[in-house]
Amino acid sequence: xxxxxxxxxxxxxxxxxxxxxxxxxxxxxxxxxxxxxxxxxxxxxxxxxxxxxxxxxxxxxxxxxxxxxxxxxxxxxxxxxxxxxxxxxxxxxxxxxxxxxxxxxxxxxxxxxxxx
Amino acid sequence: xxxxxxxxxxxxxxxxxxxxxxxxxxxxxxxxxxxxxxxxxxxxxxxxxxxxxxxxxxxxxxxxxxxxxxxxxxxxxxxxxxxxxxxxxxxxxxxxxxxxxxxxxxxxxx
Numbered sequence: 676x677x678x679x680x681x682x683x684x685x686x687x688x689x690x691x692x693x694x695x696x697x698x699x700x701x702x703x704x705x706x707x708x709x710x711x712x713x714x715x716x717x718x719x720x721x722x723x724x725x726x727x728x729x730x731x732x733x734x735x736x737x738x739x740x741x742x743x744x745x746x747x748x749x750x751x752x753x754x755x756x757x758x759x760x761x762x763x764x765x766x767x768x769x770x771x772x773x774x775x776x777x778x779x780x781x782x783x784x785x786x787x788x789x790x791x
Numbered sequence: 792x793x794x795x796x797x798x799x800x801x802x803x804x805x806x807x808x809x810x811x812x813x814x815x816x817x818x819x820x821x822x823x824x825x826x827x828x829x830x831x832x833x834x835x836x837x838x839x840x841x842x843x844x845x846x847x848x849x850x851x852x853x854x855x856x857x858x859x860x861x862x863x864x865x866x867x868x869x870x871x872x873x874x875x876x877x878x879x880x881x882x883x884x885x886x887x888x889x890x891x892x893x894x895x896x897x898x899x900x901x
Contacts, residue, residue: 706887715799717878717893718835725886733888765834769887778823778882780889782834 677701681766681783688756688790696751696786698766706769707749708733708780709741711762718765724749756790763787792817797879797892804869805900812864812895814879821890823882824855826864828875829894835878838864869899 679700688694698707705726710718720733722741730741738760740752749768753760766783797814804810816824824841839846841853841862852865862879879892 708889710891715893718891720888723886723888731886767889769889771887778887779825779837779840780835780880782836784834785832 679766679768679781679783681764681786683786684784685787686789688753688788690756690758690790692756693752693754694756694788695753696764696766696788698749698751698768698783699747700749700768700781701747702768702770702781703746704768704770704781705746706771707743708767708769709739709749709751710765710767711735711760712765712785713762721751721764756788758790761788761790793892794818794890795879795881795892797895799893799895801896801898803898803900806869806871808869808899809865809867810869810897811866812877812879812897814862814892816860816862816879816881816890818881818883818890819860820883820885821860821881822884824862825880825882826851826853826862827878827880827891829878830875835891838877866897869897871899871901873897874899 708723709721724743727746764786767780826838827835828838829835845854850867854863876894
């Protein structure tokens with residue numbers, strides 16, 4: 676059972692380059708999220724999706740775009756990378772709790788991105 | 792004001808010690824509460840959910856005080872393998888968003 680898979684695991688970009696991070700989940704979860712984690716800042720939400728074809732901005736969306744064309748995939752794009760986007764990026768997915776009580780977030784292994 | 796606030800530590804404790812972590816949250820509409828564990832250079836993983844009645848899982852006890860908007864985690868008989876960062880997390884159900892504290896670093900010393 677793969678859970679949440681992120682690719683790539685590591686990447687070095689030059690300022691101004693673009694790239695796409697892929698997140699795939701096999702748990703049929705409705706909700707998917709992209710976070711960035713920086714020292715002393717904790718996990719901050721970039722964008723999220725409440726279902727296929729929907730996306731919404733989180734706390735720190737500037738400089739990023741996302742798409743969710745298929746329920747199992749959530750893509751994060753950097754159009755023109757900047758050194759301030761050097762970070763560890765985590766994708767997560769979750770289900771609607773409904774009558775099941777607490778939901779939880781399941782995380783991918785992370786992508787370490789360095790922009791030089 | 793941050794949604795979730797934690798003491799970042801670090802906490803350095805000897806093996807066998809009892810250690811407690813605390814966290815406060817600002818949104819009174821928060822519905823679900825969790826403690827996650829994050830090892831160095833790894834993804835966060837669920838340690839335990841937190842319920843109003845309090846809950847225990849082996850050496851770990853979590854408490855929630857909705858009136859004070861306060862969550863705690865108690866670790867008894869600390870092991871070397873407990874060394875990690877512990878993240879306090881709340882979920883608002885609206886948009887099913889999760890809000891994370893900055894984490895509390897724990898090192899258990901032999």
